[in-house]
Amino acid sequence: MIALCRKSKNKQTNLNLFSMKVTSLTLFVMALVTFGSHCFAQTVSSPALKAAGKNLYIDVHQLEPGKVKFADVANAHARDLEVQKKYGVDFIKYWVDEEKGLVYCVSSSTDSSAIRKTHAEAHGLLPDHIYMVTDGMEAALKGNRTLYLDIHELGAGKVTAKDVAGAHQKDLEVQHKHGVNFINYWLDEKAGTVMCLSEAKDSTSVINTHKEAHGLVPVKVMKVKQGQ
Numbered sequence: 001m002i003a004l005c006r007k008s009k010n011k012q013t014n015l016n017l018f019s020m021k022v023t024s025l026t027l028f029v030m031a032l033v034t035f036g037s038h039c040f041a042q043t044v045s046s047p048a049l050k051a052a053g054k055n056l057y058i059d060v061h062q063l064e065p066g067k068v069k070f071a072d073v074a075n076a077h078a079r080d081l082e083v084q085k086k087y088g089v090d091f092i093k094y095w096v097d098e099e100k101g102l103v104y105c106v107s108s109s110t111d112s113s114a115i116r117k118t119h120a121e122a123h124g125l126l127p128d129h130i131y132m133v134t135d136g137m138e139a140a141l142k143g144n145r146t147l148y149l150d151i152h153e154l155g156a157g158k159v160t161a162k163d164v165a166g167a168h169q170k171d172l173e174v175q176h177k178h179g180v181n182f183i184n185y186w187l188d189e190k191a192g193t194v195m196c197l198s199e200a201k202d203s204t205s206v207i208n209t210h211k212e213a214h215g216l217v218p219v220k221v222m223k224v225k226q227g228q
Contacts, residue, residue, distance in 0.1 A: 046088035054088075054108045056135060058186055058195065059115055059127035061103040068101045070225045077105075077227060079122035086121075087114040095149050095197070095224040102222060104149060104195070106133075106186070133195075134161055136168055138184045145181065145199035147226055148206050152194040159192050168196075170213035176205035177212070179206040 018019045049056060079093050087109075094105040109115050112130040119126055149182070164187045171182050181199040188194075196218070200206050203221040210216055 022116045025227050049108050052108075054090075054110055056106065056186070057109055057115055057130055057189075058104055058106050058133050058134050059111060059112075059119075059130040061105075061125055062128045063101040063103065063125075064217075065101040066099060068096065068098050068103065069096060070096050070227070073103055074227050076123045076125060080105075080118055082206050083121050087118045089114050089118045092224060095147070095222075095226050095227040097149070097222040097224050100222060104224075130184070131191060131193060131195075132203070133186040133188050135187075136165060136185050139182065141183060142181050142199055145179070145201060147183075147224050148198050148200055148203055148221055150196045150203075150210070150221040151207055152196070152216055152218050154192040154194060154216070156190065156192045159187070159189065159194065161187055161189060164194055167214045167216060171196075171209055174212050178209045180205050180209045182209075 073094065077091065080089075084107075089103060089107055089109045091107040094103060096103050105115075107115060107172055112132070113131060116126055118164055164185060168182065168185050171180075173196075175182055179201050183197040183199065185194060187194045196206075198206055198209075200209075203223065206221050207217060210218060
């Protein structure tokens, strides 16, 4: 009788272990699929845009310093979303520097004029500049630090996508030393302008990461809030 009970107990234990393994394996597969889907979407974004006859753009609004509220920009962005399809535009994300009155919007579009038309109809706030850009592989937000957008002006025609990808990789290799998490970058190769988005404890940490990684110091670093 004792042996039979032990056998039954061992069988139940084995079943429990098997169930735990199956559950763990299921969770791992689900995580792998989610991660893979994210990476795949990032990898094919540029070719997909090209196939659709679109490019990636960042448009910049210089509004009045100290008088721009994130909530107001969110409302304007909502109106952009309401009319964007009319002009074949897809607004993706935006960043707001309330102190400096700056708004950066990233979107995909057939051309820059469609972006202007969307803004004009939606709320009348036209961008002061529009960059046609390429981006890198987007990293995940950790959500425990402030967001910073830093700008490099390297000179028209003096930087390539390969150069920026190499510099960004160097940033990633040393960022942990300064408590920084670089999310992505955008390059306007024609203008020689690079914009980097990161999470950090302060702007000095972002600058020091760039200094150690490759020595390219940004002309400005802005504390921003992100919306989409």
